Amino acid sequence: xxxxxxxxxxxxQPGGSLRLSCAASGIILTINPMGWYRQAPGKExxxxxxxxxxxxxxxxxxxxxxxxxxxxxxxxxxYLQMNSLKPEDTAVYYCNSxxxxxxxTTGRYRxxxxxxxxxxxxxxx
Numbered sequence: 001x002x003x004x005x006x007x008x009x010x011x012x013q014p015g016g017s018l019r020l021s022c023a024a025s026g027i028i029l030t031i032n033p034m035g036w037y038r039q040a041p042g043k044e045x046x047x048x049x050x051x052x053x054x055x056x057x058x059x060x061x062x063x064x065x066x067x068x069x070x071x072x073x074x075x076x077x078x079y080l081q082m083n084s085l086k087p088e089d090t091a092v093y094y095c096n097s098x099x100x101x102x103x104x105t106t107g108r109y110r111x112x113x114x115x116x117x118x119x120x121x122x123x124x125x
Contacts, residue, residue: 002026002102002114004095009119016123017083022095022116024076029101029109034071034078038091038121048093051078063089085123092118 008020024031035050035058049059049069057069068081078095095116103109 002028002031002100002112004097004114004116006093006095006116006119009093009121011122011124012085013125014085014087014123016085017081018085018121020080020082020093020095020119020121022078024097024100024114027102028076029103031076031097031100033099034095034097036069036078036080037094037096038089039094039118040088040091043091045094049080082121085121087123090121090123092120094118 003025004022006020006022008018010018012018032053033050036048037045038048039045047060048063049057049067051057051069051071053073059067066084069078071078098113100112100114101109102112
């Protein structure tokens with residue numbers, strides 16, 4: 001069973017920084033792309049950033065120039081460096097991959113979408 005586990009959330013003051021990490025576990029042939037989404041209280045889940053195994057990145061306009069996504073292909077891990085944090089960045093941040101190639105119980109490889117359980121980021125003074 002493939003799992004994505006996030007870490008690194010917490011409470012930070014406006015203008016501060018946090019680094020989120022997400023590690024994938026299980027039998028994984030490929031996992032691409034990987035990304036971060038967030039959901040603020042009372043709002044829908046939204047894309048934050050994605051990255052392919054080749055390093056191509058995509059960011060939401062609201063986080064461009066403040067957040068940086070990176071990944072370690074050998075570890076099947078993805079990171080999110082968040083700088084100049086604002087109160088509106090407060091949310092639960094979820095790690096995601098829409099295409100994880102993994103064997104099922106019969107041994108056949110198939111693509112799965114996998115979500116982590118999330119890590120809370122609170123930006124407040």
